[in-house]
Amino acid sequence: MAKRSWTQNRDAKAAKLDSIASMLDGKFVKTQNAKELLESVIKPGDKVVLEGDNQKQASFLSKVLASVDPQKVHDLHMIMSSVSRPEHLDIFETGIAKKLDFSFAGPQSTRISQMIADGTMEVGDIHTYLELYARLYVDLIPNVVLVAADKVDHDGNLYTGANTEETPAIVEAAAFKDGIVIVQANEVVDKVPRVDIPGDWVDIVVPADEPYQLEPLFTRDPQNVTELQILMGMMAIRGIYEKHNVQTVNHGVGFNTAAIELLLPTYGEQLGLKGKIVPNWEVNPTPTLIPAIESGWVKTIHSFGGEVGMENYIAHRPDIFFVGKDGTMRSNRAFGQMAGQYALDMFVGSTLQIDKYGNSSTVTNGRLSGFGGAPNMGSNPHGRRHSTPAWQSLRPDDDPLGKGQKLVVQMVETFGSNKKPVFVDHLDAEEVQKEAKLANVPIMIYSEDTTHIVTEEGIAYLYKTDSMAERQAAIEAIAGVTPVGLRSNPKQLADLRRRGIVALPEDLGVQRGQAKRSLLAAQNMDDLVKWSDGLYNPPAKFRSWS
Amino acid sequence: MAKRSWTQNRDAKAAKLDSIASMLDGKFVKTQNAKELLESVIKPGDKVVLEGDNQKQASFLSKVLASVDPQKVHDLHMIMSSVSRPEHLDIFETGIAKKLDFSFAGPQSTRISQMIADGTMEVGDIHTYLELYARLYVDLIPNVVLVAADKVDHDGNLYTGANTEETPAIVEAAAFKDGIVIVQANEVVDKVPRVDIPGDWVDIVVPADEPYQLEPLFTRDPQNVTELQILMGMMAIRGIYEKHNVQTVNHGVGFNTAAIELLLPTYGEQLGLKGKIVPNWEVNPTPTLIPAIESGWVKTIHSFGGEVGMENYIAHRPDIFFVGKDGTMRSNRAFGQMAGQYALDMFVGSTLQIDKYGNSSTVTNGRLSGFGGAPNMGSNPHGRRHSTPAWQSLRPDDDPLGKGQKLVVQMVETFGSNKKPVFVDHLDAEEVQKEAKLANVPIMIYSEDTTHIVTEEGIAYLYKTDSMAERQAAIEAIAGVTPVGLRSNPKQLADLRRRGIVALPEDLGVQRGQAKRSLLAAQNMDDLVKWSDGLYNPPAKFRSWS
Structure with missing residues (x-):
C-alpha cells in the first residue's frame, strides 16, 4: 500500500507561501x-x-x-x-x-x-x-x-x-x-x-x-432614557438585583440596562444597596457605567471588546478594568463569553418579540439578524457546578437533587418603538425558519431559560411557575394591552401577585411618581464626561454640546 | 472628599516587585x-x-x-x-x-x-x-x-x-x-x-x-480491554454512532471508549462506516486512537493537553493534530473545553454510580473527586444554535419550536470493579453533600442531560422517554441484576424494545459471539507501537515487552 502523506496541509501552506516569495519582505x-x-x-x-x-x-x-x-x-x-x-x-x-x-x-x-x-x-x-x-x-x-x-x-x-x-x-x-x-x-x-x-x-x-x-456600538446617550425605562429599572433593582442578591452580571446593549446603570448611584444608594450588589461585571466598557464606577458601586469589569472614547478613562481606572502593563485595556471576546456563560449570576437583555410561552427573538420578518452572544449568556448552563446566593435562590424547593439556575432577565416595553406589540402569539421567527429553510426556529432565548420578564407593568417571575399554563398566565399579566396581555383578568392577576409569581410596582415598594429623569445619575453625555473627570472622550456623533 | 486611588492593585504589585529587586536578574x-x-x-x-x-x-x-x-x-x-x-x-x-x-x-x-x-x-x-x-x-x-x-x-x-x-x-x-x-x-x-x-x-x-x-493519564493498555467492553463498544457503534450519524465526539478516559477506538478499524470497517462517522475529535492524544488514525478514520484531533510518549507520533501527523510551526503539538484546555461543550455531537463517558433516575456521579462515600470537564461536555448546551444531523436526530417530534440536543452517553458495566452495583437507588453523593456541607448534591451528569446509557445488557435511549417513570423503566431494563435492574420485568422490557426505547444486542444486529479480543485492532501496547510505525514511544510503565 502506498504510504499516504500526513503533511498535506503543511505542504499546501508552504506552496502558497512559496508562490508569494517575491512579494514578501x-x-x-x-x-x-x-x-x-x-x-x-x-x-x-x-x-x-x-x-x-x-x-x-x-x-x-x-x-x-x-x-x-x-x-x-x-x-x-x-x-x-x-x-x-x-x-x-x-x-x-x-x-x-x-x-x-x-x-x-x-x-x-x-x-x-x-x-x-x-x-x-x-x-x-x-x-x-x-x-x-x-x-x-x-x-x-x-x-x-x-x-x-x-x-x-x-x-x-x-x-x-x-x-x-x-x-x-x-x-x-x-x-x-x-x-x-x-x-x-x-x-x-x-x-x-x-x-x-x-x-x-x-x-x-x-x-x-x-x-x-x-464603531462605538455600546454608547447610549442618557438623554434618550425615558421615564418608562426608569420605572422598569427601579423595579428590576428592587425586584431582581436586591431580591436575589445578584453579585455578577452582564447587561445587554440598550436603554433599559443603561437606565439601571444610571440608577445605581441614586436610587440604589437610597435603598442602601451600595456594596451589597453587582460588584463584578462582564460587559463592554459602556459610558453609562461611569457614575456607578466613580461612586464605588463597581469593583471589576472584564470586557469582550473596547468602546470608542473610553480609552483614557479606562487607562486611569486599572483597578476596575483589565489593563496591560502598557496602560491600555485588553479585551477578549472568547474568554468574555466563557465568563458570561459560566461565571455570572445574571444576564439582562432585551428583545424584539416574546411569544405567549416566553420564547424571544430578534429575528423578525425579512430580517435575519443572528444573536451574537445572547443565547450563550442568556441560557442556563447545565455544566455549571458552583453555587452563589443568586443562583441558589432559584433552586426548586421540591427536588432534593435540584440545583440553582442562572437568572435570565428580559426587559421590554410591551410595545416596541415601531408601535407594534412585543408580546405576540407567534414569533415572526417561525416564518423566517420556513423562508430561510433553517433547521430550527431562530429563537434567541428559549422560554425554559427565561427566568424573569420585566415590562412597564411589572415583573413576571417565570422560574416560579409550575406549568406552561401558569407561565403563560404570568406573561399575560405583564403584557399590557397587547393581544397577549388582554387575555389576563383581574382575578388571575390577584392570584399570581398573592403567590409572588407577578409583582407590580406597588408590590415592590416602587413609587411610580419617583420614576423621573431627574433620578438618573447623568442626564446627558456632558454629565458622563463630568463624572469621568474629563477622562471620557465621547465620539463626535455623541457630542451635541461642542 | 479625598480622591480615592484607582491604581491600588498596580501599586501593590509594584511594591511586591520592588521588594525582590535585589534577587531579580x-x-x-x-x-x-x-x-x-x-x-x-x-x-x-x-x-x-x-x-x-x-x-x-x-x-x-x-x-x-x-x-x-x-x-x-x-x-x-x-x-x-x-x-x-x-x-x-x-x-x-x-x-x-x-x-x-x-x-x-x-x-x-x-x-x-x-x-x-x-x-x-x-x-x-x-x-x-x-x-x-x-x-x-x-x-x-x-x-x-x-x-x-x-x-x-x-x-x-x-x-x-x-x-x-x-x-x-x-x-x-x-x-x-x-x-x-x-x-x-x-x-x-x-x-x-x-x-x-x-x-x-x-x-x-x-x-x-x-x-x-x-503523567500519562490517558494511556490505556489494550491488553486490559475485556470482552464485555468489546460487546458494549459494538453496541455503541451500531446503536449510537451509526444510528445518529455522529461526526464530532469526545471520549472520556476509560477502557470502554478505548474499546470503541480499537473497534473502529475492524468492526466499524465491517459495517462499512469508514468515512461516514466521527472524523473530528476533541480529545487528548490517546494511544488507542493510533489504529483509527492510521487506517484513515480520524481526520482531525484538537486536544486539551498532551500525552507522554505520543510526541514523536504527533509530530509526524500534523494533518491530524494541532501542531505549531516548530513541529510539536499545541494543546489548549480552555479552548478544548469550549469546543467540547459547543462544537461536538456527542460526549461519551463513564461513571461510578448512576441512580434510578439517571443522575450519575464519581463522588462516592469518603471521596470528593470533583468532575473536571465532564459536566461541561456532558450537558446539553442551551446556548447552542447550530444544527448537525446527530444533534437534530434528538429533536422532539411534537414541538414545532423544539431543537436538537447533544448526545450524552454513559457507558458502564452494571457492576463496578469493586463488585458493587453501579445502578443504585440513591447516589453516595447525597450523603457527601451533607458531610461536606455542599450547596447541592455533587452530581456529575444530571438525568436531564443524559441521553443514552450503555451497559453489557443493552442501550437505554433515555431521550425518547416521555416521563420520569418511563425513564426509570428504561434504566431498570439495562441495569442487569443490580437492585435497580431486578425491578424490570419481561413485559415492560418487551414494550420498551418494541418502542425503540431499549435495544438489546440482537435488536442492533450485534452478535455476542463476535465480541472477542481478537476483534480489537491492537491487542497490546506493542501493537500500538507497530501501528504507529515505531513513532509512539510508550512510557516505561507500559512497556512490558522490553
Whole structure:
C-alpha cells in the first residue's frame, strides 16, 4: 500500500507561501500588493475567517477580498462572527464566496434574508460567538484567517489593545493547524506597546491603507432614557438585583440596562444597596457605567471588546478594568463569553418579540439578524457546578437533587418603538425558519431559560411557575394591552401577585411618581464626561454640546 | 472628599516587585531563592492560582510554596483546577492556605473529604474546568499565578508545547489585572522553539530544580480491554454512532471508549462506516486512537493537553493534530473545553454510580473527586444554535419550536470493579453533600442531560422517554441484576424494545459471539507501537515487552 502523506496541509501552506516569495519582505507584503496576495494564498473552496467583530472590522482586508478576481478565488466558505459591512455580502454576489457561517448580522440582516431567499448565499448556520469559535477547532478549521491589529513590529508581534476581541481565538485555530494568518495593521512600529499575539503565530502582515473600522456600538446617550425605562429599572433593582442578591452580571446593549446603570448611584444608594450588589461585571466598557464606577458601586469589569472614547478613562481606572502593563485595556471576546456563560449570576437583555410561552427573538420578518452572544449568556448552563446566593435562590424547593439556575432577565416595553406589540402569539421567527429553510426556529432565548420578564407593568417571575399554563398566565399579566396581555383578568392577576409569581410596582415598594429623569445619575453625555473627570472622550456623533 | 486611588492593585504589585529587586536578574530569580521570592510576593489572603492540570503540574513551585514560613504567608485562597500532589493539601494543614476552589481531585479525593470534615480546609466550590477559568475574570481574579513551562528565553517568552493546557487561560487573568505571573521553567534557552505565551505577560521566571511532573493519564493498555467492553463498544457503534450519524465526539478516559477506538478499524470497517462517522475529535492524544488514525478514520484531533510518549507520533501527523510551526503539538484546555461543550455531537463517558433516575456521579462515600470537564461536555448546551444531523436526530417530534440536543452517553458495566452495583437507588453523593456541607448534591451528569446509557445488557435511549417513570423503566431494563435492574420485568422490557426505547444486542444486529479480543485492532501496547510505525514511544510503565 502506498504510504499516504500526513503533511498535506503543511505542504499546501508552504506552496502558497512559496508562490508569494517575491512579494514578501520578511513577513511583510506591501499595501498595493494585497490583492495579488489574496489571489495567491486563498484557493477556491477554502474556509476563510474574516474578522468582523461587532465593533472592530478587518475593513482593509475585506475590501481587498471583495476586489479579487472571481476566476481565481471563488466558492469560499466564509466564517464571520459579525457580518457588518456591505462587501461582506458583495463577495457572495460576485461568486467569490458561496457559503456563510456567522453569529450576528445587525446592519446587514435584511440583505442576508434576501440573499438566502434568492439563492445567492448558502447559510451553514447561525451561531453564538462562542460556538462559532469552538467549531474553528473541530469541524470548521480555517485555511486562511484575515484579522486586524493596531500595531505590529518587524517580527510580526501584534498589539491589538482594547479591541483584542476575537483575534486571539481565530488566529490560534489557524496558526496551529497549518492555516495562513494574514494581518492588516494600522501601524508598523519598532516595538509594540505590548504583545497581544506573538509574531510566531503570524504569517503575513499588510500595512492597511487606513485604520480598521471601529464603531462605538455600546454608547447610549442618557438623554434618550425615558421615564418608562426608569420605572422598569427601579423595579428590576428592587425586584431582581436586591431580591436575589445578584453579585455578577452582564447587561445587554440598550436603554433599559443603561437606565439601571444610571440608577445605581441614586436610587440604589437610597435603598442602601451600595456594596451589597453587582460588584463584578462582564460587559463592554459602556459610558453609562461611569457614575456607578466613580461612586464605588463597581469593583471589576472584564470586557469582550473596547468602546470608542473610553480609552483614557479606562487607562486611569486599572483597578476596575483589565489593563496591560502598557496602560491600555485588553479585551477578549472568547474568554468574555466563557465568563458570561459560566461565571455570572445574571444576564439582562432585551428583545424584539416574546411569544405567549416566553420564547424571544430578534429575528423578525425579512430580517435575519443572528444573536451574537445572547443565547450563550442568556441560557442556563447545565455544566455549571458552583453555587452563589443568586443562583441558589432559584433552586426548586421540591427536588432534593435540584440545583440553582442562572437568572435570565428580559426587559421590554410591551410595545416596541415601531408601535407594534412585543408580546405576540407567534414569533415572526417561525416564518423566517420556513423562508430561510433553517433547521430550527431562530429563537434567541428559549422560554425554559427565561427566568424573569420585566415590562412597564411589572415583573413576571417565570422560574416560579409550575406549568406552561401558569407561565403563560404570568406573561399575560405583564403584557399590557397587547393581544397577549388582554387575555389576563383581574382575578388571575390577584392570584399570581398573592403567590409572588407577578409583582407590580406597588408590590415592590416602587413609587411610580419617583420614576423621573431627574433620578438618573447623568442626564446627558456632558454629565458622563463630568463624572469621568474629563477622562471620557465621547465620539463626535455623541457630542451635541461642542 | 479625598480622591480615592484607582491604581491600588498596580501599586501593590509594584511594591511586591520592588521588594525582590535585589534577587531579580531581568525577570529571572535563582532556583535557590524561590522560597524567599514566594514569601515576598504572596501576601496573606491572596488569591493564588497554582497550575495543576490533571497532567502537567507546577511541581517545583508547589513544593516551594509548601516550604514557606506560615508566619509570613498564610490564609491563602488557592485556586487549582486539579489537586494532584500531596503538598497541594499540605499547605492547608500548615495554615499557608485556608480556602480552596477546584475542579478535580482524583488522587487526593479521599484526603480532601477528610480535611473538609475536620475543618482543615474551607471549600469555595467544585467547578468544571471551564467555569473555574471563567471565574478568574470575574469574581476569582488572582493576585498571583504559579505556572510551569518547558522552555523560556531571556525575555520570558514561554514555550509550553504539547502541554500548554490551561497555562494561557490562567496567565492572561493575572497579566492583565496587575496580578503577578511566576513561571517555573524546565530549561532556559536563547530562543524558544515557538512562543506559546509572550514574555510580556510574564513577571518572574525561576529555573526549576527538575522538570515539571507530567503523567500519562490517558494511556490505556489494550491488553486490559475485556470482552464485555468489546460487546458494549459494538453496541455503541451500531446503536449510537451509526444510528445518529455522529461526526464530532469526545471520549472520556476509560477502557470502554478505548474499546470503541480499537473497534473502529475492524468492526466499524465491517459495517462499512469508514468515512461516514466521527472524523473530528476533541480529545487528548490517546494511544488507542493510533489504529483509527492510521487506517484513515480520524481526520482531525484538537486536544486539551498532551500525552507522554505520543510526541514523536504527533509530530509526524500534523494533518491530524494541532501542531505549531516548530513541529510539536499545541494543546489548549480552555479552548478544548469550549469546543467540547459547543462544537461536538456527542460526549461519551463513564461513571461510578448512576441512580434510578439517571443522575450519575464519581463522588462516592469518603471521596470528593470533583468532575473536571465532564459536566461541561456532558450537558446539553442551551446556548447552542447550530444544527448537525446527530444533534437534530434528538429533536422532539411534537414541538414545532423544539431543537436538537447533544448526545450524552454513559457507558458502564452494571457492576463496578469493586463488585458493587453501579445502578443504585440513591447516589453516595447525597450523603457527601451533607458531610461536606455542599450547596447541592455533587452530581456529575444530571438525568436531564443524559441521553443514552450503555451497559453489557443493552442501550437505554433515555431521550425518547416521555416521563420520569418511563425513564426509570428504561434504566431498570439495562441495569442487569443490580437492585435497580431486578425491578424490570419481561413485559415492560418487551414494550420498551418494541418502542425503540431499549435495544438489546440482537435488536442492533450485534452478535455476542463476535465480541472477542481478537476483534480489537491492537491487542497490546506493542501493537500500538507497530501501528504507529515505531513513532509512539510508550512510557516505561507500559512497556512490558522490553
